Amino acid sequence: MAQTTSHVLETIGGYTIKRREPLERLGLYVELEHQRTGARHIHIECEDDNNAFAVFFPTAPQDSTGVAHILEHVVLAGSERYPVRDPFFSMSRRSLATFLNAMTSADSTMYPFSTRNAKDYSNLLDVYLDATFFPRLTEDAFKQEGIRFEFEDPADPKSGLLYKGVVFKEMKGALANPGAAMGKAIGKALFPGMTYEHVSGGDPQEIPNLTWEQLRKFHAVHYHPSNAYFYTYGNQSLGNTLEIIERRVLDRFQRLTFEEPLTIVKRFKKPVTVKEPFPAAPAEDNSRKSQALLAWVTTPTANSFQLLAMRVLSEVLLANAGSPLRKALIDSGLGTAIADGSGLNDDYRESVFGAGLKGIDQNDSEKVQAVVLQTLETLADDGVDQSQVDAAIHGLEFEKRERSNAGFPYALRVFFASMSAYQYGGDPYSALNFDADLEHLQNVRAEGRFFENLIRSELLDNPHRALLTVFPDVEMEERQRKAELDRLTAIEATLTEAEKARIVEEALRLKADQEAKQDLAVLPTLELTDIPMKFEDVPSKDLKIRSASVEFYPQPTNGITYLDIRADFSKLSAGEKDLLPLFSRILTHSGAAGQDYAQIASRIAATTGGVGAAAQVQSIAARDDYIESFVLSGRALDRNARPFIELLIDLVARLEIEPRRLKEVVAEMATRLESSLAGLGFQFAILRAHSKLSSEGALNDRLQGIGMLHTMRGLADLREGELKELVWRLDQIRTKLFQPGSIRIVATCEESTIETLKQLLAGLIVALPTQADETEGAEPQPLEPAPEARTAPVPVAFNVRIFKTVRYTHPDAPALLVLSNYLRDTFLHRELREKGGAYGGYAQAGIASGTFYFGSFRDPNIVRTYDVFDQAVRWVTEGEIEAETVKEAILGACGDVDPLESPDIKGRREATQRTTGFTREARERFKQRLLQVTADDLRRVAKNYLAAARPMQTTVAGADLISAARKERPNLFEVVAPI
């Protein structure tokens, strides 16, 4: 599209539009500046209804008191128009936000949110603007969040003086590891005299030096419109947002001039060496716990092209086991893994590249340095492998292009991608216009020796480099503890009785204030009438290619094709179904079509954004039944459609399973399972309890739960001679699953790619296996209903009680969903987490599978927790229920049934829902009913489904905890066994 350039500057309100340009595949980029205050603003106008807002302030600290970090906490503790204790947390319960948070980095503090609801957007905008520009910054909040004195027993002035404070405690935990020591060493060694030499989060030894006055001054100087960078994104009117920002904030300020606190670091003439200790336990063997990193200051992060080039180089050198620098480091045998801080770090104004090893002897740092320098010399002389450069560029391109909301909403990923250029005076537009930088890179690369020259100019010939060693120090913790104690003892000696009495009085008052109920009526909220009732249609195009059904879901995927090959696995025998977890892994980690597994792995990396497989059990909406679907899925750039589908053909039609490779994969899976039992305890307890209710539950237990663990253990014990038989059985599974007549191909892609895909998929379908033995499928029976305890090597308990309820289309299902939100946020949060000390206490309604469970996560209790589950039901059926809390539970439930989805998820969900009966009409009916749920409904469903039913129970916990629980209540479990 041709752009006309106007010489008259356009304005919106008090803003001048400085630049307006289209961004390919994204929308329109608008850059503005507020005339009177100088506030900057970037807006991305696009179709996305997930609208985002962010404001950030450069907040470069000049010491390690943690002032910027503590300020972030205090800013979130109430403001002029919203004088409540914790407005952000309270808003999260009265909002449909898809993201809501605040973050402090080394030199800036940001406050981002996103939501798809227009009223929610303006509610959150009001709260964010008021919080950042007009916070109360009370002395109490400073003491609570930052630093204060308190006695060990807060009521007893003779019990010993202590430092207390949220950030003080947070940073003590955050700094006590080698990674944090490395971060500290990088800042100190490479950026002397600059803000980065300080610990921006706060060093517990310096945090007590910060005063409330300094904190308020820091706010006045930094949180000012003339130092503010705004960002908005989405389909809402920019004019409206700007008008609100002006009216609420900018109208109340005059322009300030800011001194540029960050300058470019003065380059060294000679490299330096720095050593930094980290605390280590004296009892352990610390002989090989050190790390060495060779690190350079390289290109400015504001220059998007130079940063891209360095990023590609960093990937080429270190990304995977075959990357030359990583390989040389590991092969040296000096250490066990790549050091913390390795790779390209762009959190600073100038990027830092580092490479090194962990698990080394403290005296081997120089040797690590020699390996790094020699390897770089060789690469600069002999040349970099171009196929590795291609793979690195492909990986970055995929990451940039994918419009995913996983982790962070895409709306904010765009912001993060432009932030360095925005903050450091670069060109944010070109940081977002990735294709142009990429084209430029391909051009200069074609001229030859580009990356070889980059290795010389940025690394080998660049003397601004440091050799950093972090080493275990067994006395460090004790030294710091003693220093803190000495400091406190000296202070305590100077305190008068009156001062001590005031510390006691203040501690008790702070505690009372924290526990006091507050009036949240001042905060804006969504009403149930603000909830959208319609779900959008997801269009599709269906066809048959030979006997296979193919469904296309056209979506704006930004040039990426997502493909599922879904096979019905109900026809497999029980023994074959048990092998599906192994089959899923072996299918994507073996050789095929004459290539070994390593060659297949590099094809996957070079042509796709990832390929994976899993067996899925999908609940039917209207009856007690389920669909068994084995899914092989992958994603690739549209231009790689052909090699991508050729790869899939090789996997489903020409898989070659080697007994030796199979043994490796089995061993690796079994080891990983055993070593992650602590993390899997909750999932295992839920699935086991569920398996006692239904065949569907029993199948899930065998595919992902304790049943699967037992299968994998059996396979790990197989002898050499039995492997051949296993290979044969896995191959049988493959031919049974991928029959053309029983597969569905689900493609989510750009409309324009459909024709190409049709041709390619026809080739895939022709290649599928056609001959297989017909077998009768078998469904597992529900397991014994007896309450069960499984001992595991964990110091905590995971307790689950599950009830059978009703499925999605039943009129009571919405009330059960609201009930679970209600119980989780009120009674269970208080009783299990706050009073019981569990990390989490949950109630969850399985609206698809017709179940409802109570669960506790990393819980120190068993008997008490089951009592709390009992009380929870009575608490609802017999207690008061506040209308406002029910409303918040309904809002939470609305977020559950209508989550933010990426384009690929939309297509895949629609494909599943059309077979399981979660039609658009059924979903809309469900939501209608959801909004009408009342307190009486909650009492009624709690009585009918929870109070009257016989629930199933499973606990996974440490053996001590289980035996103590059995002593206290002998009948609690009927089955007790190791996991």
Ligand SMILES: [Zn+2]
């Ligand atoms: Zn914090």
